[in-house]
Amino acid sequence: MTDAPAPRHIPDRLDKPLSSAIFSWEALLVVIAVAIFVINSFASPYFLDPWSLSDLTFNFTEKGLIALAMALLIISGEIDLSVAAIVALASTMMGMAVQAGAGTPVLVAIGIVVGLACGAFNGLLVTRLGLPSIVVTIGTMSLFRGIAFIILGDQAYKGYPESFAFFGQGYVWWVFSFELALFLVAALIYWFVLHRTSFGRRVFAIGYNPVACQFSGVRVARIKFILFCLTGLMSGIASVLITSRLGSTRPSIAQGYELEAITMVVLGGVSILGGAGSILGVVLAAFIMGLVTFGLGLLNVPGIVMSIFIGLLLIIVIALPIVWRRLREGRFA
Amino acid sequence: MKGFLKYREIWLLAGIVVLIGLISTRFPGFADPANLRQVFNDTSILMILALGQMVVILTRSIDLSMASNLCFTGMVVAMLNAAHPAIPIPVLIVIALAVGLVLGAINGFLVWRLNIPSIVVTLGTLTIYRGATFVVSGGAWVNADQMSPAFINFQRTAFLGLPVLSWIAIIVIALFFLVMTRTAIGRSIYAIGVNPTASVYAGIDVGRTRFIVFCISGMIGGLAGYLWISRYVIASVEVANGYELNIIAACVIGGISIAGGIGSVGGAVLGALFLGIISNALPVINISPFWQMAISGSAIILAVVLNARGERRQGRIILRKAEAA
Numbered sequence: 001m002t003d004a005p006a007p008r009h010i011p012d013r014l015d016k017p018l019s020s021a022i023f024s025w026e027a028l029l030v031v032i033a034v035a036i037f038v039i040n041s042f043a044s045p046y047f048l049d050p051w052s053l054s055d056l057t058f059n060f061t062e063k064g065l066i067a068l069a070m071a072l073l074i075i076s077g078e079i080d081l082s083v084a085a086i087v088a089l090a091s092t093m094m095g096m097a098v099q100a101g102a103g104t105p106v107l108v109a110i111g112i113v114v115g116l117a118c119g120a121f122n123g124l125l126v127t128r129l130g131l132p133s134i135v136v137t138i139g140t141m142s143l144f145r146g147i148a149f150i151i152l153g154d155q156a157y158k159g160y161p162e163s164f165a166f167f168g169q170g171y172v173w174w175v176f177s178f179e180l181a182l183f184l185v186a187a188l189i190y191w192f193v194l195h196r197t198s199f200g201r202r203v204f205a206i207g208y209n210p211v212a213c214q215f216s217g218v219r220v221a222r223i224k225f226i227l228f229c230l231t232g233l234m235s236g237i238a239s240v241l242i243t244s245r246l247g248s249t250r251p252s253i254a255q256g257y258e259l260e261a262i263t264m265v266v267l268g269g270v271s272i273l274g275g276a277g278s279i280l281g282v283v284l285a286a287f288i289m290g291l292v293t294f295g296l297g298l299l300n301v302p303g304i305v306m307s308i309f310i311g312l313l314l315i316i317v318i319a320l321p322i323v324w325r326r327l328r329e330g331r332f333a
Numbered sequence: 334m335k336g337f338l339k340y341r342e343i344w345l346l347a348g349i350v351v352l353i354g355l356i357s358t359r360f361p362g363f364a365d366p367a368n369l370r371q372v373f374n375d376t377s378i379l380m381i382l383a384l385g386q387m388v389v390i391l392t393r394s395i396d397l398s399m400a401s402n403l404c405f406t407g408m409v410v411a412m413l414n415a416a417h418p419a420i421p422i423p424v425l426i427v428i429a430l431a432v433g434l435v436l437g438a439i440n441g442f443l444v445w446r447l448n449i450p451s452i453v454v455t456l457g458t459l460t461i462y463r464g465a466t467f468v469v470s471g472g473a474w475v476n477a478d479q480m481s482p483a484f485i486n487f488q489r490t491a492f493l494g495l496p497v498l499s500w501i502a503i504i505v506i507a508l509f510f511l512v513m514t515r516t517a518i519g520r521s522i523y524a525i526g527v528n529p530t531a532s533v534y535a536g537i538d539v540g541r542t543r544f545i546v547f548c549i550s551g552m553i554g555g556l557a558g559y560l561w562i563s564r565y566v567i568a569s570v571e572v573a574n575g576y577e578l579n580i581i582a583a584c585v586i587g588g589i590s591i592a593g594g595i596g597s598v599g600g601a602v603l604g605a606l607f608l609g610i611i612s613n614a615l616p617v618i619n620i621s622p623f624w625q626m627a628i629s630g631s632a633i634i635l636a637v638v639l640n641a642r643g644e645r646r647q648g649r650i651i652l653r654k655a656e657a658a
Binding site for chain 2: 305313
């Protein structure tokens with residue numbers, strides 16, 4: 001997990017744009033997504049209804065928002081396992097504010113600020129004290145959700161104002177929900193930041209070789225700190241959406257989201273060792289996971305069995321290119 | 334004396350003694366030997382699991398699938414017992430070890446032969462094994478009244494003043510201690526964690542050793558599966574959900590470095606005991622059990638901060654020795 005990435009083969013000339021696009025990871029994901037879409041529409045007569053397709057998007061938008069920021073963090077060689085706990089803590093704080101009579105704008109602000117603060121706390125521990133992020137965030141995962149449990153116990157907060165329900169239940173236009181619109185806008189922003197700015201190039205460079213970056217004048221610690229803050233921020237936003245959609249807060253809210261968000265990121269072609277990945281891949285992976293869970297749901301497959309498909313999908317999609325390459329080189333096993 | 338104090342385990346042990354002392358001021362019966370035996374017995378399963386996780390972490394890998402493995406194997410064993418109560422317990426334990434071994438070997442194979450990072454592999458098998466539990470059981474539970482009395486009572490039988498569960502933990506601890514300190518495979522595991530590249534040049538097969546550690550953690554997961562089910566006398570898909578992080582937490586508190594190569598059997602055992610004491614103490618000193626999660630989270634963060642300092646100091650000592658030589 002902490003092994004250095006293998007030295008990369010540097011070709012004499014670049015592949016032609018078309019052939020590199022056809023053989024890219026994203027193309028593989030598109031093929032998988034289309035295949036699952038077609039299978040789903042044959043398997044269930046209800047699948048192709050616009051409203052059920054709209055419902056489908058709720059399966060991944062919240063986790064997808066977290067996955068966007070998580071992708072940058074993993075590309076930079078770090079990880080954040082505390083995202084779901086941040087969602088729970090932010091939701092609990094919003095619930096407390098409701099009991100004190102806060103209105104919708106205040107609630108949204110609280111959700112976002114708590115998320116940002118939790119992310120900054122993770123970032124400080126990792127960058128200031130030089131601790132491994134996987135352990136720090138396992139700790140803060142227990143801490144953040146633990147605080148939610150201390151405050152709430154076995155109770156639940158309810159009574160969110162009616163205007164607050166828009167974020168998780170409202171529609172922008174026809175069947176396009178606010179959640180989906182927000183996810184697409186955020187994806188566009190993250191795509192621009194990662195692939196079109198010098199900040200994005202630095203994120204890749206840090207993941208590929210943090211020491212060389214340090215010597216090249218890149219402020220490694222500061223950029224990693226910003227990425228932790230971004231992940232916290234996105235978790236806070238996701239918390240607003242989930243709380244608004246469910247209309248209540250329990251300390252066990254969003255349990256297990258961290259692993260699903262990481263699965264999306266890895267399925268999207270981001271190297272868990274850092275240094276490689278794309279936002280398009282993550283967005284496609286989010287759609288694929290939504291398609292799989294929703295399609296199986298229409299067929300009355302229980303959620304726990306769906307998780308087998310998600311797990312298999314993750315391992316097979318990662319293993320396939322490796323097996324394929326080895327078979328071509330004739331040196332498998 | 335100075336050399337003695339540099340061992341992390343001594344500090345952890347001192348911390349545990351202080352913790353027990355603090356709890357005793359609120360609840361005098363806590364430090365009673367009978368109660369401490371009870372705490373040890375309660376923590377046995379976590380100690381065993383932490384040791385299995387330790388060997389994986391030492392080789393710079395991680396096994397997130399242990400709790401799901403425990404859940405799956407426990408369900409298989411419980412269903413076997415419910416269907417064929419005549420199967421003797423030792424045979425069931427061997428079956429549990431074998432099922433766990435197969436699940437661990439799948440992880441190990443993917444890490445070894447396909448070179449997929451262990452965190453990705455075990456993230457996948459984490460969901461697959463738990464889902465497989467549902468498929469095997471059809472979502473049904475195996476309740477206490479379906480299990481045979483021998484199945485439930487085996488680990489509770491007193492033997493030389495301790496329940497069999499405690500003895501199993503003691504035997505596992507002793508085995509791990511022997512393997513890690515007295516065998517070539519134990520040294521290889523440490524060597525890989527400290528420097529995988531140098532290990533290759535030293536003639537250690539890194540991939541094969543990683544395969545072996547995943548087999549070990551799988552077998553431990555399987556053994557813990559039987560122990561868990563017969564202790565809490567219910568087998569369901571929800572068993573030990575999220576427990577993989579408690580296991581890793583025990584390792585981290587025990588001073589096992591997530592970067593590999595640093596850690597000891599004693600550390601893992603004490604780390605698990607630390608968590609076990611907290612969860613046992615909270616109810617008796619009238620703190621809501623809802624505090625437990627936040628306390629263990631704080632303990633993890635504190636432990637990793639202290640460990641990072643310890644590792645840095647160790648680095649300097651090595652340099653000073655090299656200068657002197």
